[in-house]
Amino acid sequence: MRYPKTAFKTVTRVVEIKPEAEVEISGDTIVVRGPRGELRRKFNKEFLDITVEDGKVKLVTYDDRRFNRAYIGTMASHIKNMINGVVNGFRKEMIIVFAHFPMRVEVDKNKKAVIISNFVGSRAPRIAKIVGNTDVRVEGDRIIIEGPSKEDVSQTAANIRQATKIKDKDQRVFMDGIYLLEE
Template identity: 60%
Template sequence: MRYPRVITLALESEVPIPEGVKVEVDGSKIRVSGPKGTLEREFHSELIELSIEGGKVKVRTYGKRKFNRAYLGTVTAHIRNMMKGVTEGFRKEMVVVYAHFPIKVEVDKGRKIVKISNFLGEKLPRYASIVGDTEVRVEGDRIYIEGISKEDVGQTAANIRLATKIKKKDPRVFMDGIYVVR
């Protein structure tokens, strides 16, 4: 038998819905649609309640615990990022840096990987996976990563950076790699 929730303290946060964005709430699941695409996410149903009231998404939590307040802020930030993603999108720029061996970067959209060849003169290429519906473009020594999900864009950039991480050598001397510029 489940006991009814004891309401001790209700904390609330609001996220305004911008023009051209459609938001659907089903329990703890939220779906945000906009001109660039659709994002869907599910949150912990026992900690928060989601509702749409007066052109705003209301996020509500109950309880006095510090964790509940922190989770409320996290959910609010995720919803804000979803709305920004479907309207503006997210973008990261990376730069390819090498001292002696020119690094060649290719994108295989079919396999959703980034192939990094001739890194430090290695014979075998290194690979980094592309997460979600993120688009990766290579122009000269710059790599542009774009998408509607902030997490997917950031994880794709991290995968590329980690693929060129040099181990067991001094990073001040061996600075070859691919780095995030902005």
């Protein structure tokens, strides 16, 4: 810690650990394991102390400045999302929409990419990167994105949406693309 423990008012956050999850602190990394996998995240030991005790993760900062309060809240939210991800997982569903040119969507597991062919009649395929340990499936006109990390699932969905974004045309007329349906 940068400051002596008695210099400022302490701020504490407590996060409950679900019975199916296991949380471990290893240096400046928090590791969460569960039935859906393992997630790791680094944290700055300069601003907060993290301990695991009695089925709870306790986050403490010895400085109540605005940045430290924000950082402790952010880390508490990340830990909740990690626990929820390794126990339940996260899922997003997208829909493939086209008017005239039938779009073909394939998942290349080796390259960790979603390949979108014949988008608005273009010859070159558009490629969207699959981030992290995320599973992507195409079922008819739906794309299902699942994984233990909320950030990876969301970024993969954003990459797919960005790859099919139409620029320089009226989006009310040219509505072809892949859109987020439900989270």
